[in-house]
Amino acid sequence: MFFKKFGEKIKSLFTGRKIDEAFFDELEDTLIEGDLGARLTDEIVTELREIAKKEKITEASVLQKRMKEILSGYINAYSEKPQKGRLNVYMILGVNGVGKTTTIAKMAKRYTSEGYKVLLAAGDTFRAAAVDQLDIHAERLGMRIVKQQMGSDPGAVIYDAISSAEAHGDDLILADTAGRMHNKENLMKELQKMDKVIRARGVDENCYKKFLVIDATTGQNGVSQTLLFNQAVKLDGIILTKYDSAAKGGALIQIGRTLGLPILFVCVGEHYEDIKPFDKEEFLNSLMGLE
Ligand SMILES: Nc1nc2c(ncn2[C@@H]2O[C@H](COP(=O)(O)OP(=O)(O)OP(=O)(O)O)[C@@H](O)[C@H]2O)c(=O)[nH]1
Ligand SMILES: [Mg+2]
Structure with a gap:
């Protein structure tokens, strides 16, 4: 592993x-x-x-x-669950290619099986195929999705998603976001706009969470990515992807030590089932060769 x-x-x-x-x-x-x-x-x-x-x-x-x-003492699992019977919004962030969209699909399936009513929001309106990609997952999984055309305002997408979730009595919105724009500043501004919309819509602070997806193969870069995103929109936790193909990942320990961010999920492949809650004991034993 x-x-x-x-x-x-x-x-x-x-x-x-x-x-x-x-x-x-x-x-x-x-x-x-x-x-x-x-x-x-x-x-x-x-x-x-x-x-x-x-x-x-x-x-x-x-x-x-x-x-x-x-x-x-440096790392912890994120153990909070979305609150049932209330509207939770999870914004999924990360640079391009780390696995945001795939992870959203995995999370959607998992939370649905736990009894949550999940809605997908196609907040990556920058890349041509992004909306379609999430749409395909929605269809395969039989999930509802709120989307707009490519190039539209992601703030408007999340606004619509909140209205739709309220109308349907959904518990959880999983919002996809862009990983790349013309430049980093644009991307961060766009994410801050989405963040503002979610707050302005009155989503309970305790039900609104922002998770950064880190690709296990990127090593040290994961730390600088976390600092960057955390500065733009305060993060609540980390999701680690591609744990199946990476050789090392002390970056998570650094992220925990410097920012105190807990880890929600670890993803270990491309299938919907390849996601599991972060298990600190297992992780540390394997890191320390103590298995
Ligand atoms: N091996 C492995 N591949 C993964 C995992 N998660 C995602 N991938 C693959 O990584 C690639 C990128 O995944 P996406 O979900 O499209 O990533 P993204 O962050 O949404 O990318 P952009 O939308 O371009 O920003 C795809 O080929 C996924 O199948 C994982 O846990 N393990
Ligand atoms: Mg994507």
């Missing part, structure tokens, strides 16, 4: 060896390779050095669990 290779590296690094300078150097290199970033790597290694010194630990294997404990 995703972290297997990295986990194996960590495991062999911590197995059957005494703690010395070379060990910490190697650990540092491994963490940087694993996308944990220089600053966080330094923080973790410094803490482990202190623990080893203070507790007179000499075996690296003892530190493996301690490192898991440190990382455990």
Whole structure:
């Protein structure tokens, strides 16, 4: 799986060896390779050095669990559910190609099976095929969708979607958004406009959430993407995609550490079923080679 290779590296690094300078150097290199970033790597290694010194630990294997404990403090699962009987709006954000539209379809199926009345909103009006793509999913899944022509105002799409959801008594709008526009500033402005419309329509603050989709194969870039989107519209959580094809993903730990954002789902393939709630224990065990 995703972290297997990295986990194996960590495991062999911590197995059957005494703690010395070379060990910490190697650990540092491994963490940087694993996308944990220089600053966080330094923080973790410094803490482990202190623990080893203070507790007179000499075996690296003892530190493996301690490192898991440190990382455990940095990330969390997003465990809130949409509130039934109220209108929830989940805006799904992310740069182009990360898997927003596919993930929306997966989420729609999942939430529907949990008894929610779901409505899709085709808020990516920038790319020619985007509306059609979501439309195809809606048809396959038998979901309702609110859409407009390509090039129309995504703020108007979400406005219509809210009216439609209210009229039908839907519980949850899953709003697709553009991943690319003429430039980054345009995209952020467009997203802020959608955000404003949703607030102006009086959707309860506790029922309105913004999730950023991060592609596990993009490594460190995931951190800068998160900072960028979080600055434009305050994020509530992260969805990780392509966990099936990525080799490493310490970026999630960095995102957790710097922004405290919890993780909602992990996606592991292109089928509707390839989505699961983030499981912190499983994730950390595989990251740390502790399975
Ligand atoms: N292997 C794998 N592929 C995925 C996963 N999620 C999405 N994909 C694929 O990634 C590609 C892009 O997915 P989209 O859902 O179109 O991504 P998007 O973010 O909506 O892209 P834009 O609309 O262009 O911004 C598609 O080929 C998907 O099938 C996943 O979890 N695993
Ligand atoms: Mg899309």
